[in-house]
Amino acid sequence: MIAVIAFWTCLLVSVEGFDARPYALVNPVAGTSHLKVAEEGIALLNSIDGPVSPVVVIGPYRSGKSFSLNQLLGVPCNVGFGVGHTRETETKGIWVWGQPQASEGGGKTLLYVDTEGFESTGRSNSYDDRVFAVATVMSSLLIYNLPETIRGSDVSKLSFVVELAEGFYDHTNKSSVAVPVEPGSMLWVIQRDFLQGKSVQQLVADALAPVPNPHKDKAIADTNHIRASLASIARNSTGFSLPQPHLDRTKLCDLADSQLEPSYVAQRDALKRLVLQQAAQKIVGGEVLTGKRLAALLQSLVTALNAKDIPTGAGLIDSFNREAVSKALAAFSAALDRAVQLPVDEPVLDQVRSPHIKTD
Secondary structure, X not given: OOOOOOOOOEEEOOOOOOOOOEEEEEEEOOOOOOEEXXXXXXXXXXXXXXXXXXXXXXXXXXXXXXXXXXXXXXXXXXXXXXXXXXXXXXXXXXXXXXXXXXXXXXXXXXXXXXXXXEOOXXXXXXXXXXXXXXXXXHOOEEEEEEEXXXXXXXXXXXXXXXXXXXXXXXXXXXXXXXXXXXXXXXXXXXXXXXXXOOOHHHHHHHHOOOOOOOOOOHHHHHXXXXXXXXXXXXXXXXXXXXXXXXXXXXXXHHOOHHHOOHHHHHHHHHHHHHHHHHOOOOEEOOXXXXXXXXXXXXXXXXXXXXXXXXXXXXXXXXXXXXXXXXXXXXHHHHHHHHHOOOOOOHHHHHHHHHHHOOOO
């Protein structure tokens, strides 16, 4: 898959009362695998009236996610997302940059979001799944940041992407029906010390190709299902390679562009253009996602994920469906109350009811 790269121009969007720094969106609940929304981050989202395209970076801890985000934003480490070099993860929960970026002409407003790395010290798999589910549902563009190559375990982590996509969106149905959450695009960013051998696009293709399973091993079968489902979504198979910025990764935050590897700087700037191209408007419930709608979505999402000790895609989808049904019933009841007074003839009732009933 060859991506056509557009010219990159982004302008900072000033949000009144919020500085150019990270704000917590979702925090871990101490002593549990649960999450809680952060009021300051929710307030930031509620202050954005127009459409937003969240760009969310995920990946293993200590893989350079936060540094890459700072590079996309063009801000130093002491201003941007926290970067660390110890075994402890620097980012806790989910954070958003306080100044959205708009493309020239105002066609897109990008929100850059950092997430806690997978398999960080002291975190359970169910906690990782919750963070991953939030990232998947909210993202217009999901960037999977990986060091060196794509392992089978990296693909297995995407089980939530598949489960949510299969529940929220019927890929065999090409009609433009409203769905709870339309899946965004995924960009696989592989940070490699060398660029010889297979192209990064071939690495992605190989990672998504089913592997032989003559003994019907369940783990292999499950991963092959994930591979097949992801491969069927063309926009989820874009690969991009980044060479290492410098031999000494512990000094990256202290180095100017002129001190970084020229090949890295060129690829980083190409990545900026590609992100702008792929971060499309997000559709939720048939409507374009705005800052206010994203705030409401996150609150509903965290509540649904915390409802069970071990979150599942099916449980999350059921929660969204229940909420959609409740809203539809409330809207119908309100319309009925405004339009008619009981008792009423059946033809009048049908006239009021018909706009709220969807037929196939």
